[in-house]
Amino acid sequence: MELTSAFILHQRPYRETSSLVDALTRDHGRVSLVARGLRQTKKRSSPIQIFQPLWLSWYGHGDLVTLSQIEKDEPGYRLLGNASLCGLYMNELLVKLLPVHEAEPDIFDAYRQALSSLQQNNNEQITLRLFEKALLSHLGYGLALTVDVESGEGIEDDGIYIYHPDSGPHRVFGQRLQNTVSGRSLRHLEQETGFDELSLKEIKHMMRSVINYYLGGRPLHSRQLFAGLNQFNTKTN
Amino acid sequence: MAKLGPSIDELISALRCLPGVGPKSAQRMTFHLLERNRDGGQRLVQALSHALDNVKHCKRCRILSETELCSRCDDHRRQQDVLCIVEMPSDVLAIEQATQYQGQYFVLSGHLSPLDGIGPDALGIPKLIDWLDKNIIEEVILATNPTVEGEATAHFIGELARARNIKVSRLAHGIPLGGELEFIDSSTLSHAFSGRESL
Numbered sequence A: 001m002e003l004t005s006a007f008i009l010h011q012r013p014y015r016e017t018s019s020l021v022d023a024l025t026r027d028h029g030r031v032s033l034v035a036r037g038l039r040q041t042k043k044r045s046s047p048i049q050i051f052q053p054l055w056l057s058w059y060g061h062g063d064l065v066t067l068s069q070i071e072k073d074e075p076g077y078r079l080l081g082n083a084s085l086c087g088l089y090m091n092e093l094l095v096k097l098l099p100v101h102e103a104e105p106d107i108f109d110a111y112r113q114a115l116s117s118l119q120q121n122n123n124e125q126i127t128l129r130l131f132e133k134a135l136l137s138h139l140g141y142g143l144a145l146t147v148d149v150e151s152g153e154g155i156e157d158d159g160i161y162i163y164h165p166d167s168g169p170h171r172v173f174g175q176r177l178q179n180t181v182s183g184r185s186l187r188h189l190e191q192e193t194g195f196d197e198l199s200l201k202e203i204k205h206m207m208r209s210v211i212n213y214y215l216g217g218r219p220l221h222s223r224q225l226f227a228g229l230n231q232f233n234t235k236t237n
Numbered sequence B: 001m002a003k004l005g006p007s008i009d010e011l012i013s014a015l016r017c018l019p020g021v022g023p024k025s026a027q028r029m030t031f032h033l034l035e036r037n038r039d040g041g042q043r044l045v046q047a048l049s050h051a052l053d054n055v056k057h058c059k060r061c062r063i064l065s066e067t068e069l070c071s072r073c074d075d076h077r078r079q080q081d082v083l084c085i086v087e088m089p090s091d092v093l094a095i096e097q098a099t100q101y102q103g104q105y106f107v108l109s110g111h112l113s114p115l116d117g118i119g120p121d122a123l124g125i126p127k128l129i130d131w132l133d134k135n136i137i138e139e140v141i142l143a144t145n146p147t148v149e150g151e152a153t154a155h156f157i158g159e160l161a162r163a164r165n166i167k168v169s170r171l172a173h174g175i176p177l178g179g180e181l182e183f184i185d186s187s188t189l190s191h192a193f194s195g196r197e198s199l
Helices: A082-097 A105-119 A124-138 A183-191 A197-215 A221-236 B006-015 B023-036 B038-054 B089-098 B125-134 B148-162 B186-194
Strands: A004-014 A018-025 A029-035 A054-059 A064-072 A160-164 A168-172 B082-086 B104-107 B139-142 B167-170
Touching: A004 A029, A004 A082, A004 A105, A018 A054, A018 A105, A029 A054, A082 A105, A082 A124, A082 A197, A082 A221, A082 B148, A105 A124, A124 A197, A160 A183, A160 A197, A183 A197, A221 B125, A221 B148, B006 B023, B023 B038, B082 B089, B082 B125, B089 B104, B125 B148, B139 B148, B148 B167
Parallel strands: A029 A064, B082 B104, B082 B139, B139 B167
Antiparallel strands: A004 A018, A004 A054, A018 A029, A054 A064, A160 A168
């Protein structure tokens, strides 16, 4: 087969010098590979890392194929500080949500764009939310952001809604409920612009519940990293 | 494989728990021990069971140790206010051999890896925080590997230390001594270039 554009999402050691690799490829979706001898250090080349654009090819059939060729494309994305934790979060999301061998070039492009945006230190919250939105929509779980699914009316800026992952926004009146999202925040997410602190906070909670729904109860460990950072720091302060 | 008897088969399969030992090597080792070196086998049995009974992790730095505190943590002549954080016990030995460092160590036994389910708790971070909170630490030296996961781990611990007003430093990335620029891989060279020092 021809070389295809790819990123490694995760690798773990297998036998003495081999690795089991989870890769996101542009033309074949997510692929699990056995990479024989990948951990053997060759002179003049540094080991393959995540966030590094690659060219890959493999042979074999079924869920686990064997890596035949691997080459580095342009320089890898260098995520520093919090951006590296965000990158690990995106990788975990992809491994847990993407089925194997389903080509989805748009997801690959969205991932690449998000990495580049994280590298440039753009707002991490916005980058992650837009990536999540793109990922869900290309997986076929696109968000409904323009109409109240109960009444069929358009979303109003000052309306308060509850977002049901399987249907969409439902308007609620009067009572103060947990996990609501304002029409204004839904509009920001729909138009992908105008975000502020309040709308990002609401959208984050809404996205978390939607993603949890599709994860079907499996935990995201990288989320605990962010939580851990806050928790360990607030204990003393 | 032809069956030679349950004890021999059991020994062969037990030896395969060692890294780098496959069925063939395990068989060779077994025959060697049983045919030619029974004394060596006895010694191995005693050394192994003695070590398994007596070696634990140091209460403070988590390195392997026969005593509650390892010899480095127990040595009061070492600096008490500098703490070097490494991924593996072998990193401690490497730093000890290569440098004049005279401070304390903390061994994480790995790095953060959400997809393997390794979070802060598995790396002993609560214990580390306890240490940072209860002792006067002037500087935390982050000596995790220069991989993406190592950097993420360093960042995580760095944030915790910074929140406690502790100076945080990270090992430099650079060109190996005696190396030639032409032959260095591009990512190392670009790190070395962006991290250049003024003279």
